Each structure stands twice: as C-alpha cells, then as structure tokens.
Amino acid sequence: HVMVLIETPIRIVQDTEEANDFRRIWPEGATEIWRAGCIESTRSTQGLNEAMFLFHVLKESGNFNLIGEIDYEQQKISISGEDMEIWRAPEDIRNQLRAQPALVREVVDAMREGCGNWSWDTAIRSVFRRGHLTSDGDKEELLDSVEESWGRDPICTSVMIVFWQRCLHKMGQDEES
Numbered sequence: 001h002v003m004v005l006i007e008t009p010i011r012i013v014q015d016t017e018e019a020n021d022f023r024r025i026w027p028e029g030a031t032e033i034w035r036a037g038c039i040e041s042t043r044s045t046q047g048l049n050e051a052m053f054l055f056h057v058l059k060e061s062g063n064f065n066l067i068g069e070i071d072y073e074q075q076k077i078s079i080s081g082e083d084m085e086i087w088r089a090p091e092d093i094r095n096q097l098r099a100q101p102a103l104v105r106e107v108v109d110a111m112r113e114g115c116g117n118w119s120w121d122t123a124i125r126s127v128f129r130r131g132h133l134t135s136d137g138d139k140e141e142l143l144d145s146v147e148e149s150w151g152r153d154p155i156c157t158s159v160m161i162v163f164w165q166r167c168l169h170k171m172g173q174d175e176e177s
Contacts, residue, residue, distance in 0.1 A: 002040065002156040003053070004163045006104055009036035012054075022054065025067060025077055030056045033067060039108055041115070041159045048115040048159070050108065055084060089164070096171060103174070107166045116153035143169075 012018050014031045022033065033056040040049050054067035054077070064084035068077045088094065097104055146169075150162050 002160050003038040004040070004160050005036050005038050006050070006108055007037040007101075008098065009034040009055075022067075022077075025054075025079065027056050027065070027067065029059060032056070035070070039111070039159060039163065041156050048108075048112045050112070093168075093171075097167065100171075100174075103167065103170055107163060107170060110166065111150075111159070111162060114151050 012022065012033050012035055014026070019026065019033075027033065033054055035052060035054055038051060038053050040051070042049055052070040052072070054070060055064055056067060057063070058065055064086055066080040066082045066084050068079040068081075070077050089097075146165060150166065152158070
C-alpha cells in the first residue's frame, strides 16, 4: 500500500495535552508519535482519499509503523499497525515544495477532480503491461502522453507517481514563467 504525505508531519510528544487525545492507542515505549495528512487510493474509498494518519518510529529498528487513520467526523481511529517504508524526494525538491505549499494543494485538488475509484483493471494492467516512455521524438507528444495517463483510474502506486509527475511539471511551469 502506498500513501503520499502532503504536509509536513507534526510531532506529538508523550504527556502533552494533544498526546492525551491518543492515550488509548499510544504505542508502548514511544515518547513521540507523528501526525500527517496523506492522500491515497483504496478499494474502500470512492475517489482520492485524503486523511490524517498517525505513525511512530520503532526505537529498536528505526523503522516506521503506521498507528492508524484518524476519522475526526466519526471520532475514531482505524488502527493499522502496519510497518511503513518512507521514500523521500531529494532535499532541494522538498525545500521547494515547503516554500510553495499552495502548489501541493493545487496538485491534490487537480488530482481529486480527475480521480476515479481504485481500479482492478489498472492493477491488472500494471502487472501484465510494462509502462515505458522514451525521450526519442516529440517532447510535446511525450508530455501529452504523460498527462493523458493522469486521467486513468488509480491504484495505490499510481497516486504517488501522478502526484510527483504533476508536482514536477508544475514546478517546471513556474520556473518558465
């Protein structure tokens, strides 16, 4: 499963007022947990799911563990307990995005507008057909092909790919202006 963090994680320190809200699910031995907004595509959600998640770092291994998803409307947390693997963009790109939070919001909004539901068809195609793009030929045709793929029904991994393609494209457009 793949999620994309769309905001800087907020640290919640044990024994603080905010931590008290999570005392019943606080991981044993943890002195801090983290809260962050993410986007994802799942079979159980219509369209693009934007939600707040809690996670923590396991002291012994340094690995990340997903505590769960916060549902503020229902006032509940869907517990996960899954291990997480974090992939980060290069630092200069992260810094550019931190300096332009509206860019991330613009990309997420555009993704939400054109996002279908999680798709078995896309999942099966991803297993049996290798995607490939070549830099040979017309660059506009290549960009059109990439942009066309943004409208396909997603699977969890395609959300990450489309997010970064859109961010990098938008950053490139902003530099040209």
